[in-house]
Amino acid sequence: MKARTQKIDTNKTRALLCSYIEDLSLNFLEKRARDKCYKENVLEELQDVIEVLIDREKDLKSTAEMALSILDNNEKLKLKNSKVKSKLIHALDKTHHQSIEIQTLQESLISSETRYEETSKALAETEEIMLLNSAELNRIHQEHNSQSKTTSNDEDFDLIKKEYQLELESLQKKNSHLLKDYKTINELFDNNNKELNQLKIDYSKLESRYAKLQENYKESEKSRDFQSEKIEKLDNDVKTLSSKCERLQSLSDRLEEDLSVLRIIDTDMSSKQGMSHAISLQSELESLADDYDDSACKSVINKGNESIEDMLFIKNPNNQLLTPKTSAFSWPNTSRDINIQSEAGITIFPNKIIRKPPPEEYFLLTVQAVKMNSPYADKGLNLNTQELYYNAVEEGIPFHKWHVWIESQLNQNYVQGLYKKSSKSIWKRFGKKMCF
CATH class of the missing domain: 1.20.59 (Chorismate Mutase Domain, subunit A)
Known part of the structure; x- marks a missing residue:
């Protein structure tokens, strides 16, 4: 929506400037002859010409002010674009580092999966061996039963059977341990992903906080020096x-x-x-x-x-x-009250009324003179003269250049006031010229 309004404003400005160029391309006398605006009376003709020239001067002044405001907006947009580019580069660096971390975690997960597959294969092989051994044991048991039924052979058979059962139980325990390890590895991987995301959020917060702390530190250093x-x-x-x-x-x-x-x-x-x-x-x-x-x-x-x-x-x-x-x-003989106002806060009290320092009085008189001679005297300029005086002192402007500096501040204040006005009030004045 904002970009659309800006586009409309630029189109209106372009149309207004084109209309001014067309008006100025023709000679003034030729244009009046073409429009048949001549008056029979010389005084009326002169008055009409003066009014037209005054309107043209106002139009040119307003276009110059609009052009200056457009240039200021372009500079602000350039600064904003550079800041966005720097932020984008920083974000790309962060995403690159995060992708490297994710790749390392994926490799570790792949290695754990391969280890699990190897252990599962070994377990399957051991189970096949156990089945073969149990089949062999049954075959041996049957042969022993067919050949002889002595007590010594039965005892040997029982011992062999117990050994195979113990081996089977140990293999089952190993299998259960491997399954538990696999589950714990998966849980650890999920927890690591969660911690990584939380660390990313905390890192962004810490970066913003660090930037704010740097700004506050610079401001505190400036205030401390001052x-x-x-x-x-x-x-x-x-x-x-x-x-x-x-x-x-x-x-x-x-x-x-x-x-x-x-x-x-x-x-x-x-x-x-x-x-x-x-x-x-x-x-x-x-x-x-x-x-x-x-x-x-x-x-x-x-x-x-x-x-x-x-x-x-x-x-x-x-x-x-x-x-x-x-x-x-x-001078009284008793307690003497001495009061001279200074920047140190020490005061001496004379009987006369306290006046402002001579430089400040001279500055205030200069401001009044510049306002009276300014072309914007009837525009209701609102300036804090005391704050303006303090700014001039801080910038170290000599007193013989105060009038030039004050005039520049008044012009700047007037242009800013025009820029802050709503666009409707500007276009109402030139609406008829932009409808062609």
Whole structure:
């Protein structure tokens, strides 16, 4: 049924492409002249031509998308065919080994049958000999009875008779043992066949289980390597953040000491001078903080992967540390809650609202810009921007190539969405052209 539907789809696609080739083989003006589609008004004619060209462009776009989907299906079928061939070769090897085992068992059965025939022939010969001996014994007995009836001859006759009877009993026992051996051999052969079939089933199960275990082992190795790399990265982040927290603590202590010195000086000076001095110091600190905010924002936009140290401190041309981002009056004297989000899981709590990292914000803005400029903006593209950002980071795509990569992902998502739609919705649009 599936092959039949595929054949119908290919026939429809072939017919559609043939209709497009016939339409495109004629000149556009000649075709309009042949169909007598000219309008009397120039504007109406121009509008009609534009609509026809737009429809043609849509048709060509849809055929190109269908051709790409057909190529993808052909590649998948090639991979599936190669897998089936490998499985078939493996099955042929197994059947060859099994046929060799069956041949060896048949040979052993033939040898046991020949042995049984030989023993049965020997038994028949011994029975014939026993019959001949019994006949000879009867003849001798009759002769002895006719010649003389002495007690000594009777005793000899009885002894000879007992010997022949013992030999006959031994031969019968041998015959019964041989029959039992033959039955046991047959039973063993049947049991061996059953065990062989069970072993074949167990071997196939073990092979499938071994393949699954290999896949699981590879996946566990990949996850272990990824986890080890993540742990090393987290350790490095912990070390860098702890050192930077210590530096922030020392800077806050220094600022507190400066504040205490300024307060002592203010008590010695007059109230007006002290107030003006304190106000000037506070305005100077706030201006430094504002200058730092502007410079930090510019550096974040230009460098999307700056470290936390560059975001928290301003450096002069001689690479000397000048001032922290916050003013001295914003640091409380009691417990300090510091919260800067990092991959290591260590957080520092500032009073301001936590924002996303600058690279991620830049990536989200780039995604929005590409979506707005995309020809598929009205098609309802559904993409997880955060997952898309993580994929770009894992693939190591530089930030100046993000827009090209995002555009390729949007096109791929649109084509996959078209391919997943039911075939009925595609053929409804071009049903009239395929009915010729």
